Amino acid sequence: MDRQKLVVWIFGFITLIVCSFFYFRSNRFVLQNEKGEISYKIDQWTGETWVLSGDQQTKVKDPDSNIEENKIVDKSTAITRVENANILSPYYTNEHVINSRLEDLSGSLNIIGWDAQKIDQQTFLVTYKYKLNDKLRGYHFEVNTKADIIRNVHSDTTLKKKYNIDFFDLPDKVKGDLTEKFLKEIRKSK
DSSP: OHHHHHHHHHHHHHHHHHHHHHHHHSOOEEEEEETTTEEEEEETTTOOEEEEETTEEEEESOTTSOGGGGOOOOHHHHHHHHHHSOSSOSSSOHHHHHHHHHHTOOSOEEEEEEEEEEEETTEEEEEEEEEETTEEEEEEEEEETTTTEEEEGGGOHHHHHHHTOOOOOOOSSOOSSOOHHHHHHHHHHO
16 A cells, blocks of 8 residues: 555656646746836747837847847837936936926926937937926936936036037026035036
């Protein structure tokens, strides 16, 4: 009888291993999300990879290549990156800081909103503009999609000249975490 129990246990163990193998191999396709922006469909059997964008999927030519180089970036993706970044404050998103500042303004406020202009294959100029008492104001950011770098145009004189930007939001009452030194630099560069 002991021998019969041993045979049943061995048979059960082998069956469990075989079933586990087929169960775990049945998930042929895996979806991978890159920083909440780009999704990839990966075939675990062949290694083929597709970039998913909306209802379209584009096959990546070389599955061994760097997936980062195959990112599809459009205006809305660049804007979303800037909105969710912490450039104007280390504690709050840019969108939160801008909205907080706009709430404190008085006068005739006309919000134009977010826009992005493609400069080259990997660079966008993302802007948030509004008019306060018919004077154009706003925020400008340079987004390098390949290196995933976002820079505040107003804190860099070279970028201001490059994009020919001469206006900046600097209301009397500034909320957020901008330091006095930073504000002095901005006022000097005006």
